[in-house]
Amino acid sequence: xxxxxxxxxxxxxxxxxxxxxxxxxxxxxxxxxxxxxxxxxxxxxxxxxxxxxxxxxxxxxxxxxxxxxxxxxxxxxxxxxxxxxxxxxxxxxxxxxxxxxxxxxxxxxxxxxxxxxxxxxxxxxxxxxxxxxxxxxxxxxxxxxxxxxxxxxxxxxxxxxxxxxxxxxxxxxxxxxxxxxxxxxxxxxxxxxxxxxxxxxxxxxxxxxxxxxxxxxxxxxxxx
Amino acid sequence: xxxxxxxxxxxxxxxxxxxxxxxxxxxxxxxxxxxxxxxxxxxxxxxxxxxxxxxxxxxxxxxxxxxxxxxxxxxxxxxxxxxxxxxxxxxxxxxxxxxxxxxxxxxxxxxxxxxxxxxxxxxxxxxxxxxxxxxxxxxxxxxxxxxxxxxxxxxxxxxxxxxxxxxxxxxxxxxxxxxxxxxxxxxxxxxxxxxxxxxxxxxxxxxxxxxxxxxxxxxxxxxxxxxxxxxxxxxxxxxxxxxxxxxxxxxxxxxxxxxxxxxxxxxxxxxxxxxxxxxxxxxxxxxxxxxxxxxxxxxxxxxxxxxxxxxxxxxxxxxxxxxxxxxxxxxxxxxxxxxxxxxxxxxxxxxxxxxxxxxxxxxxxxxxxxxxxxxxxxxxxxxxxxxxxxxxxxxxxxxxxxxxxxxxxxxxxxxxxxxxxxxxxxxxxxxxxxxxxxxxxxxxxxxxxxxxxxxxxxxxxxxxxxxxxxxxxxxxxxxxxxxxxxxxxxxxxxxxxxxxxxxxxxxxxxxxxxxxxxxxxxxxxxxxxxxxxxxxxxxxxxxxxxxxxxxxxxxxxxxxxxxxxxxxxxxxxxxxxxxxxxxxxxxxxxxxxxxxxxxxxxxxxxxxxxxxxxxxxxxxxxxxxxxxxxxxxxxxxxxxxxxxxxxxxxxxxxxxxxxxxxxxxxxxxxxxxxxxxxxxxxxxxxxxxxxxxxxxxxxxxxxxxxxxxxxxxxxxxxxxxxxxxxxxxx
Numbered sequence: 001x002x003x004x005x006x007x008x009x010x011x012x013x014x015x016x017x018x019x020x021x022x023x024x025x026x027x028x029x030x031x032x033x034x035x036x037x038x039x040x041x042x043x044x045x046x047x048x049x050x051x052x053x054x055x056x057x058x059x060x061x062x063x064x065x066x067x068x069x070x071x072x073x074x075x076x077x078x079x080x081x082x083x084x085x086x087x088x089x090x091x092x093x094x095x096x097x098x099x100x101x102x103x104x105x106x107x108x109x110x111x112x113x114x115x116x117x118x119x120x121x122x123x124x125x126x127x128x129x130x131x132x133x134x135x136x137x138x139x140x141x142x143x144x145x146x147x148x149x150x151x152x153x154x155x156x157x158x159x160x161x162x163x164x165x166x167x168x169x170x171x172x173x174x175x176x177x178x179x180x181x182x183x184x185x186x187x188x189x190x191x192x193x194x195x196x197x198x199x200x201x202x203x204x205x206x207x208x209x210x211x212x213x214x215x216x217x218x219x220x221x222x223x224x
Numbered sequence: 225x226x227x228x229x230x231x232x233x234x235x236x237x238x239x240x241x242x243x244x245x246x247x248x249x250x251x252x253x254x255x256x257x258x259x260x261x262x263x264x265x266x267x268x269x270x271x272x273x274x275x276x277x278x279x280x281x282x283x284x285x286x287x288x289x290x291x292x293x294x295x296x297x298x299x300x301x302x303x304x305x306x307x308x309x310x311x312x313x314x315x316x317x318x319x320x321x322x323x324x325x326x327x328x329x330x331x332x333x334x335x336x337x338x339x340x341x342x343x344x345x346x347x348x349x350x351x352x353x354x355x356x357x358x359x360x361x362x363x364x365x366x367x368x369x370x371x372x373x374x375x376x377x378x379x380x381x382x383x384x385x386x387x388x389x390x391x392x393x394x395x396x397x398x399x400x401x402x403x404x405x406x407x408x409x410x411x412x413x414x415x416x417x418x419x420x421x422x423x424x425x426x427x428x429x430x431x432x433x434x435x436x437x438x439x440x441x442x443x444x445x446x447x448x449x450x451x452x453x454x455x456x457x458x459x460x461x462x463x464x465x466x467x468x469x470x471x472x473x474x475x476x477x478x479x480x481x482x483x484x485x486x487x488x489x490x491x492x493x494x495x496x497x498x499x500x501x502x503x504x505x506x507x508x509x510x511x512x513x514x515x516x517x518x519x520x521x522x523x524x525x526x527x528x529x530x531x532x533x534x535x536x537x538x539x540x541x542x543x544x545x546x547x548x549x550x551x552x553x554x555x556x557x558x559x560x561x562x563x564x565x566x567x568x569x570x571x572x573x574x575x576x577x578x579x580x581x582x583x584x585x586x587x588x589x590x591x592x593x594x595x596x597x598x599x600x601x602x603x604x605x606x607x608x609x610x611x612x613x614x615x616x617x618x619x620x621x622x623x624x625x626x627x628x629x630x631x632x633x634x635x636x637x638x639x640x641x642x643x644x645x646x647x648x649x650x651x652x653x654x655x656x657x658x659x660x661x662x663x664x665x666x667x668x669x670x671x672x673x674x675x676x677x678x679x680x681x682x683x684x685x686x687x688x689x690x691x692x693x694x695x696x697x698x699x700x701x702x703x704x705x706x707x708x709x710x711x712x713x714x715x716x717x718x719x720x721x722x723x724x725x726x727x728x729x730x731x732x733x734x735x736x737x738x739x740x741x742x743x744x745x746x747x748x749x750x751x752x753x754x755x756x757x758x759x760x761x762x763x764x765x766x767x768x769x770x771x772x773x774x775x776x777x778x779x780x781x782x783x784x785x786x787x788x789x790x791x792x793x794x795x796x797x798x799x800x801x802x803x804x805x806x807x808x809x810x811x812x813x814x815x816x817x818x819x820x821x822x823x824x825x826x827x828x829x830x831x832x833x834x835x836x837x838x839x840x841x842x843x844x845x846x847x848x849x850x851x852x853x854x855x856x857x858x859x860x861x862x863x864x865x866x867x868x869x870x871x872x873x874x875x876x877x878x879x880x881x882x883x884x885x886x887x888x889x890x891x892x893x894x895x896x897x898x899x900x901x902x903x904x905x906x907x908x909x910x911x912x913x914x915x916x917x918x919x920x921x922x923x924x925x926x927x928x929x930x931x932x933x934x935x936x937x938x939x940x941x942x943x944x945x946x947x948x949x950x951x952x953x954x
Contacts, residue, residue: 052469
């Protein structure tokens, strides 16, 4: 599998995402000004503060040349993972439902959180052991997942809510404790916590690696 | 240009003395014009010329086997093996933060990060050291704390450099003059190490980064080199405004330029802006520089030449490059959407010549600007009267030892720092092996399996009580923190935060503190590789506590064996390790009791403590012990409580009460550790240093027996008190 990781001016976690994705395959950094996705099998839109997060988190990055190609790639069924700022970018681009509002506590907050995998049969979670919580760090200022009630009902009914915070750990005030959602087609997934920062026991947990392993299964299964 | 030359009164308004102004006239051969006077006043300010501290700083040890770059460059650097260097430095942004805490603290972080990448290293960590007034009494101090922390987080988080550690204390003498010190570490290939000396007559001087505006004019001379007054609101325009997005681009752009080998020399623009950067580069390279201010990209078109030369606009770098590389350099700048402009040339004249288009608007010998500022002798005098009023009493003496422990655990100086550090990203760059509250020092993995450890410390109250021994304690605590994770010191940085050095008692504090840093760093073989001096930290009610802040970087061979502070396993033995001689003098307990500062602290046996550190370090490296924690504020009882809270497991210990139960329980001194491990391991450790077995890990309660007294507290109750600072951030 070859994973492309986007790099915007202001991206911070792109190298971290690259190191994590290297554990399951090849990687390449994709510059924001280039439209060529270099034949990747999957795209990661990484964390950070793309374009300084001016105007609104992710609002400028969605208009970048590389995102035009990513939108097309996603429409053709390509795997796209958005982490933190990447989740915000994908929501702004209309590839994922909902929006990420400033945290309920009004502060940038770092915490190691535990995530319940609601949907274990997606292209991003198939390697996650069922009924086990994933211990993954979260760190953001605008991570409060918001959608209107009808959309929330529909997302839940259609299995698009993929991961939830344990209720007592929902520090950002996300509606229905939602930490990550997928699109209807199932090939685009965004979450606020950082699975790429949970791939090595030396620096924390290894639970996040399951997400990358699931993506490899989805891609390499498709190649067979 | 200006027909009317400035006069003596203008020089005095800019911070020069009459004698200094006369010396400027002599060096120039005539009275300086506006541009020249502006440049002299900045370069001859305390902030740039270190005119009251230079004679002391030369007494510090600066050489050692690991030192690659010592003081004098943008940052120091030590060798960490496999062709890599670690660059590090601490700097202060005290006065800007007292005037505007969010931007003051944010730009403090921005400035120290530029110092790191200016020498060719990628910034990999930030730590901060903060001091505010009594937050239980002062609304202003709570405001400063909240906004300074937000500013540090805003800048560090946005730029993708983890904030991995720090410290904060609250004491009355910082009420009017808070301290915001930021330390940064960088990592880079040794062969990419960059110096700031300009070289190559005919080479191009190029500025890149943000455009230059009117912000921060006079920051170094007006704000940083004078005492703060009551009505400092009018100084707010002298505080710069930071843009971490601009700095992120500037950093990536600089690192790419360095990697491509396109830069001859590099310098960030900090205090005193273009004036300081260009003159420092010319001075170190023993060359001259011509600058045309009309080529500098401006935010406001009508800026005067002197304004362009002294502006402290953030996120700018100055480099010297070969003429053939101009196009390549500008192409990299364009890629990162960073503006750039060739503004001048290196000359053989040893002159700084400032042009506005073709008109020469300033001409000064580089040597006069940089080297000829008068250096003053201090007149140290130990004060005969106490300098500081006693703190407000929080305990009336009727408490049990258990109540006192709860009060200490919940006091602002001891309570958990989580409400602060959880506003910072500690893990970006995937290197952080030990986060805040996991160990006494932060630990950062290196590519070859070893790891860096870093700690920052200060203790103004103890230094105020005894500048020499108090400062010894600060340096030793830093090294103890490193020992607790298994690291050996490689080098040290320091930030000397003191009051007005022209006052004899402040001069005495400064002299004694520097003597202690020299003695301790020599004994620990942890030389000073760089640092900063921040003087004139005083308001109407007097000077701050003398606050030398020490940052120390060390190395441990195996990142997987990095120590932890929390107790680990039920049934393990708990030991008091090291030559610990507790005393209540200047302790947290004495503060809570409202006692005045004592006149001195007990003697410190540096060698014995160094040997204990070596023993603990060895035991952590060998995997002999499972936790190690340095005994600091609040004494042994507080340290044991912290180990229990960090490990979420209780403990039962018995401490020899001696003559004074309170002293045994809450007395402080450098050189003591609380360690846990299996009994056989403790016996092995006892062959290396003094070890007293005091109890066992287990349960969900903390039980401490001291002769007739007994403390029994549930971990939940302790944890509740330990979270006291949360209320400030509600």
